[in-house]
Amino acid sequence: MKRFVIALDQGTTSSRAVLVDHDGTVVDSVQRTYHQIYPKPGWVEHNPQEILYSQLGSLTELVSRHHLSESNVTAIGIDNQRETTIVWDPSTGEPIANAIVWQCRRTASMVEELCGDPKVAQAIRDKTGLLPDAYFSASKIKWLLDNVPGARERAEAGELLFGTVDTWLLWVLSGGMVHATDMTNASRTMLYNIHECRWDQDLLDLFGIPACMMPEVLPSAHVFGETSYPGIPSGIPIAGIAGDQQSALFGQCCFEPGEAKNTYGTGCFLLMNTGDQPVASKNNLVTTIAAAPPEAAKTQYALEGSVFVAGALIQWLRDELGIVRSAEDTEYLARSVPDTGGVYIVPAFTGLGAPYWNPDARGLICGLTRGTTPAHIARAALEALAYQTCDLVRAMEADAERRIVTLDVDGGASRNGFLMQFQADVLRARIHRPSNIETTSMGAAYLAGLTTGFWDDTDEVRSLRKGGDVFVPTMPEGNAERLLEGWARAVQRAM
Known part of the structure; x- marks a missing residue:
């Protein structure tokens, strides 16, 4: 049976x-x-x-x-x-x-x-x-x-x-x-x-x-x-x-210290496994308990950072501005222009989350010219998701004193190939998108299955993760640094 x-x-x-x-x-x-x-x-x-x-x-x-x-x-x-x-x-x-x-x-x-x-x-x-x-x-x-x-x-x-x-x-x-x-x-x-x-x-x-x-x-x-x-x-x-x-972190099989995942949903949630050592953040992240497999002898911890507005920014383009008819349209529009033409969007609709924690910050669009088109705005929105994630990753790396070489991704916006490639470019890291991006429910399934012997151990669970896509940096590093410097200036304006 x-x-x-x-x-x-x-x-x-x-x-x-x-x-x-x-x-x-x-x-x-x-x-x-x-x-x-x-x-x-x-x-x-x-x-x-x-x-x-x-x-x-x-x-x-x-x-x-x-x-x-x-x-x-x-x-x-x-x-x-x-x-x-x-x-x-x-x-x-x-x-x-x-x-x-x-x-x-x-x-x-x-x-x-x-x-x-x-x-x-x-x-x-x-x-x-x-x-x-x-x-x-x-x-x-x-x-x-x-x-x-x-x-x-x-x-x-x-x-x-x-x-x-x-x-x-x-x-x-x-x-x-x-x-x-x-x-x-x-x-x-x-x-x-x-x-x-x-x-x-x-x-x-x-x-x-x-x-x-x-x-x-x-x-x-x-x-x-x-x-x-x-x-x-x-x-x-x-x-x-x-x-x-924490279930998504487990579902991504981030069982070892230094392994991290980012969920691109309405907001973004970035978690890094720090093993049995809680890491106190100096960069406005939070320390939380991570889900652990049955064989774990000690409590497991994670660092977590939250972006308030991610997929919600794309919804805003669709529902309030009418720039796109569906979230999928943003990828086509973003690829139709070589860059944003200098446009940055800081989606601080309800303030800025980690690592800034500024509730008084407000959203802005800067760098507009007469030549700005809906395609430039759509591309700037997608890039904003990647920039915010990059801010979290750098803060997390500083707290944990370790580099994130591979970032596992999930959530609805991770389906966007342009966003994932741009994320790899500005983060200077490998992005892994599993074939099943619904990793939150898989984490709950893995926990229940491991506890009852349905699966033997975490090695067997890891072996179940087949396929997926990998994005590696292709943009020259100097170009990525200039884009991030422009983002930092835009954030300061929003503050």
């Missing part, structure tokens, strides 16, 4: 269930979208039940299509949008409010008030590896406890549970038997000591969060529980969990 693993890929706008066979081939996937809720400017919410229905709906459809059962599904793995915060009543299974999404900025002033003291900010940095920010879960939990009537009293009485989306899915899938998360998701809450691998009581006290709300924290490669939910075969081990970016 042919056997499979299933990855549940729970993202910010959709949920997927992905069926993977022993050869590492994606046999099938089912995707369902759900609504984004914007109650006020800067606020972003999801309905936790809608997240659940989209994810379980995709899973039950996949099970039905392929007549799956506990006898031919070895394990289920979960990857998820990180930091998004859900609080629910375990006696009823009902959330007390909508989920507060990682993008939500409603708690920015709260974080500034609580963490404005440099000593407090440094303590958070030292313990969690994170820069104090509303991005992470801690202030979102506090907001819910402070603003939902009766929530704080119920939480202190042990009547409410907190979880990131993985914890919510795991709790429901296990029939309410398991309240747990993995170390990668815990490390994104701003409440978890990544060196001592425990919830930090001082940080829980700072944000007024009762410890009894918090899930048990387990390794990413672990049997968390078994399925027990109507319409889904019972007894399937849920055997791997990781936050989406």
Whole structure:
């Protein structure tokens, strides 16, 4: 009988269930979208039940299509949008409010008030590896406890549970038997000591969060529980969990220190494996826990840097400016001109992320002349994605004191051949694009499969990565340096 693993890929706008066979081939996937809720400017919410229905709906459809059962599904793995915060009543299974999404900025002033003291900010940095920010879960939990009537009293009485989306899915899938998360998701809450691998009581006290709300924290490669939910075969081990970016790092088989990946999505997320040594950043990157295989004896870490606007810039060209009809049009337009004609775009629509962390920066287009055409603008937009990634890579190399020779890439924009070649040129590094660029779900599948013996070890998993494309620098180095100098001047103007 042919056997499979299933990855549940729970993202910010959709949920997927992905069926993977022993050869590492994606046999099938089912995707369902759900609504984004914007109650006020800067606020972003999801309905936790809608997240659940989209994810379980995709899973039950996949099970039905392929007549799956506990006898031919070895394990289920979960990857998820990180930091998004859900609080629910375990006696009823009902959330007390909508989920507060990682993008939500409603708690920015709260974080500034609580963490404005440099000593407090440094303590958070030292313990969690994170820069104090509303991005992470801690202030979102506090907001819910402070603003939902009766929530704080119920939480202190042990009547409410907190979880990131993985914890919510795991709790429901296990029939309410398991309240747990993995170390990668815990490390994104701003409440978890990544060196001592425990919830930090001082940080829980700072944000007024009762410890009894918090899930048990387990390794990413672990049997968390078994399925027990109507319409889904019972007894399937849920055997791997990781936050989406750490899952993508694992899915790219970046198992060794110095190996790195970049995901080109709405934003860009660059992660480098630093092994069992956490690296404290001096360049505004964050230190986070990486997903580790079952055989890892010690906690594994990564450096991470985020670009706020990547694919969103291409969407802006399409939806607001009308320069292109589809994202694919940008590659044709970019190749139709020899260069940008001196045009640079700095897409600081919501400030600049790493390594600048300037929330007041604003987007600009500079270098315009009467001869500037839509093709020049489209090419400048693609180049901006590569420049921002280059900034992150250089900061990461300085922190880790090692050169990134090969960068593994994934995400929708990595399909753009012009962008990948230009990335290789300005980065002066080899770019590897796997044949399957949906590496986030593959990371969850690999974790679940390795934990349950579906695959023997990481060497076998590496052997499954067949094909793909490699881009190497072809532009003269001097030309690349001049382009990067122009980019640096444009960024300074945006600041």
